[in-house]
Amino acid sequence: MPGTVEGAFAAALYADPAVDDGRGLDTGASLLAADPAADTELRRRGTEFLRRAWERGWQPADVVRIVDRDLDEPHARLVAELIATEAVRYERVAPRWGAQLTEIAADLEADRGSGTASRSTDRFSSATTALELYRLLVRLPTIEAVGPVPGTLVHLPAADGEPRMLTRIRALLAKAEGTDFPEEAEALSAKAQELMARHSVDEALLADRAHSADVPAACRIGVDAPYESAKAILLDAVASANRCQAVWNSGFGFSTVVGFEPDLEVVELLYTSLLVQGTGAMTRAEAAQRASGRKRTKTFRQSFLMAYAHRIGERLAATAEQATAEQVAADAARAASGEPVGTKAGDPALTAGGGGRLLPVLAARDMAVTDRAERMFPETVRTRVRGVTDGEGWAHGRAAADRARVTSS
Incomplete structure (x- = not known):
């Protein structure tokens, strides 16, 4: 009753x-x-x-x-x-x-x-x-909304399957997680990041030429204990490399990632995969340390993951920058020659409109993401991350990330 x-x-x-x-x-x-x-x-x-x-x-x-x-x-x-x-x-x-x-x-x-x-x-x-x-x-407080409340009218995309590029990226990351060879795993991840950067540019060009009204969206990704500060740094690095911004809420155990929908999808994919790979590399390095009589497991793990996140961030950014620069150069060259502009000459999805538009389009999307993030989180705070106290853990973490050659060859 x-x-x-x-x-x-x-x-x-x-x-x-x-x-x-x-x-x-x-x-x-x-x-x-x-x-x-x-x-x-x-x-x-x-x-x-x-x-x-x-x-x-x-x-x-x-x-x-x-x-x-x-x-x-x-x-x-x-x-x-x-x-x-x-x-x-x-x-x-x-x-x-x-x-x-x-x-x-x-x-x-x-x-x-x-x-x-x-x-x-x-x-x-x-x-x-x-x-x-x-x-x-x-007792749950009000938090930033990242999507419509159920029951409200929502626009559902046409159910025509996942883009082939995303399917290919997903397959590369699955192979990276499944291999026992660190160099192979990281080369596969590097290739996935390169494809992600090109996918982001393709989507930006398509939206611009279709005069799409797309605006930045947001999603939340769990950042679970233990070692959540290192995991939040890794997610921030993945988001930044893919034209998104991440804001960590340590109290509730998640980060909110702001960006255009295609970029949010690849951020979720890559972060999850790199976390699996990084954890596996950490476990193997720790086992070797413990076999030699080392006992400081917690500090080793914390320092390892911090170093891994920091170095992976550097390499993801370099890969994304290189891939984007190559497409900008190709865009300018085709514009100068009068060829249709796209990721490759004659791509029917990208031939509409004039050339030389890539840099302004990307700049406009970056500004839109920044504006949405600032409106959602007007009072973000930057904090100094502590907890890196184990030199061997740091060295092993950077080495694991270095094996993740984040430039394709």
Whole structure:
């Protein structure tokens, strides 16, 4: 009954966090455990709390991430179930929302199918889990919106498959993650970054010649502990190399990346791949260190990943700059000769319009990204990163990044 649920919420959810000693939670759970008729209303209110979170700027992956971080496995399972229930209400959602919902549903199904998920039959424990989760949800603050709230009208792109360039980039990164040879992995990553830079230029030219009204978008990417400062630096480097800007929220464990949609896609791809590769290289280097009797695992890892992120950033930037410069030179040469302008002469998708437009187009897009980022985050703060205390970790991290030859050959 609503009366039971309201009484439980009054006791457990709205107490002052500074003076909450847990007794309110016990009181609320006892009320719910004693009234099975309240279960349906309790579940309904959970989906209502989720809708309020969406209105405050949160997305499904954000909520799952913070529940995983701050609560336990039963809470994570419950929030996934609530998200799946809530998602049924919407006929159309933005593509990023759809991808997040699909991933959450798949994880939930895998959890159910594994047979390892322990479900308590204790009503008091189940009620406590629900109230702890709901208390987290109601206390979520308003954050920067990075997409439309479900239920609002969204423009869905034509379902004509992924661009071939992205498919090729994805395949290169998959090979880089799968090889046991660091030099090969990093050469593949370098080639992927080169293709990403060319893909970004292609999309900019197409948008300009089609007089597209595209504006910068934003997405959030999880930056999880441990060593989150090094991971945030790596993501910032990947974003910068791909004409985007990243703003890290250390309190909530994510970075918001601002840029044009094609660039956001490749940032997500490359960051995920480089993190996998960097972690693998760190594990191998650490194993060699420990085999020789070394014990300082944490400081070694922190310094390794810091160095890896810093050096990878330098190399990604150089690769992107070189690829863009080559296309600018080709653009100018074709404009001077009167040839159609594009990534290659005669490309039918890029022959409309005049030549010599690439630099102004890229400059305009960079300004648009900067403007969107400054409007979303008017009060960003730069902080000095500390924690690099292990010289051997730093040296091994730079060496791993150096093997990632971020210039194609």
